[in-house]
Amino acid sequence: MIQVRRTFKYRLYHNRRNKRLQRCLDVAGLIWNHMVALQRRTYRLSGCYIKRYEMQKHLAKLRRGSPRFAHWRLLGSQAVQELAERHDRGYQQFFAYKRGAGRRHGRPGYKKVKQYSSFTLKQAGWKYEGGNRIAIQGTTYKFSLSRPVEGEIKTVTIKRDSLGQLWICFSTVMDAPNVRVSTGNSGGFDLGLRAFLTDHEGKEYHSPQFLRAELNTIARRNRELARKQRGSNNRRKARWRLAKAHARIANKRRDAHWKLAHELCGRFDTICLETLSIDGMKRMWGRKVSDLGMAEFVEIVQQVAEKTGTQIVRVDRWLPTSKECARCGAVQEMPLSERHYDCPACGWSCSRDQNAALNVLAAGASAAGLGDVRRPLLAAVSA
Ligand SMILES: [Zn+2]
Known part of the structure; x- marks a missing residue:
């Protein structure tokens, strides 16, 4: 047990x-x-x-x-x-x-x-x-x-x-609960900025960007705090209000993440995710990464997976998941601005994130010993 x-x-x-x-x-x-x-x-x-x-x-x-x-x-x-x-x-x-x-x-x-x-x-x-x-x-x-x-x-x-x-x-x-109603499904996911998550079927999951929505509140609270005299009671209160605004955002985001994690663990027996390099992503994209709370989300998915008996497979982030063609395996350069994957070798065409998710799923499934899932998947996707 x-x-x-x-x-x-x-x-x-x-x-x-x-x-x-x-x-x-x-x-x-x-x-x-x-x-x-x-x-x-x-x-x-x-x-x-x-x-x-x-x-x-x-x-x-x-x-x-x-x-x-x-x-x-x-x-x-x-x-x-x-x-x-x-x-x-x-x-x-x-x-x-x-x-x-x-x-x-x-x-x-x-x-x-x-x-x-x-x-x-x-x-x-x-x-x-x-x-x-x-x-x-x-x-x-x-x-x-x-x-x-x-x-x-x-x-x-x-x-x-x-x-x-x-x-x-x-x-x-x-x-651990050993009764798991098997769905027989495996899912591959691409974590991104435009869509928070994209699965291998091209379905997008959006994370509400609470911070951006409530940035005005935060900015106002910050301004109020700056105007208060150091060491005063009013400053203490202003600091409390600012902390409260931050806590509110964090709570909402965490709630959304738990719900999404439960949805995914209910739909899939095996979930394949890329390992993240949050620091690298922050350097490239700035604050938005922290706002989306990707690392936190990955942790929550792992907790829910443990509870529900879902398998999580982490795929090495050095694999060229976004550059490789999910159908034929040809590799081409994909600048970040390129939103669509068009394969010059085999004519495969799908969204950049979905192509990456398919590659993550293929790598994850073979790592988990589920065999080569690529072919039946692609048939299903293109059908
Ligand atoms: Zn191709």
Whole structure:
């Protein structure tokens, strides 16, 4: 039986007790910055990297023994260990990027303590009391139980968003559903800018560009913020309104992505997608890429696929999916402005994005051992 991990996120009720959690988050931020400073100083002086276990031991020693760091005890020991793990993960990604593996990643940096966003408790320090109640380090908090918690809870994360609101996230494991009503369909997709997604049948899926639509609101809120005096209450309020406008866009976009992901996983047993190079795309196309939230969408599709038993096949982005003819395999240069694929070798003609989606599907299907799907597909498409 395969197990799947899922996350359930709930909004914490507003309560005076929440101040304690806010302080815990501040402490997490302080510890983070301590690690960053220590790591950088060590590197400057000796050229060494402090490994995760050494860091954890060091933090535990300060936390237990030094009166100067007594306030760190507010945060549970496991949460502190998990912070060191995060810090190490950040550095490992940075090292991987420097080695030329992995995607672009800077070294972990300082964070504003008041904005430090989360800490995680593993086995200890929390107790789910059923319903909408959870005890964290001995204090009971209530949250808005918008849906039941499913599966066995493995970790509990307290999150603070840009609006300063608190959320509680349960990471759970459960058995993967092995009953899948097979549709017998495989889909190939091209991620693009003109149409958010194009499938191999030429159907286009458009992502609502919320940011562009609400750019005016954002610009106005930004102007209002700039006019307020530094350190004033009105400035704090203006900043909150701006954060709220950004959060609204992010929520709408995420909602649309979940819906689309469910639609696709319902229609196809196998979904073939190109691996993305978001950084490269950003350089080429600018803000629109972040607005569309492609990386986020790909992540959501993967989560939904895991839940529904859909297979996701990632196709290497170095394959010339847009340059190759889906019917005969001839390769020709395709500048970005060229919206239509016309093959000089065999006379194949279809939209650029559909041609790419067909190639992604063919590459994905052969990688997944589904055999050569090209011929029957093309027959179906041209019919
Ligand atoms: Zn051709």
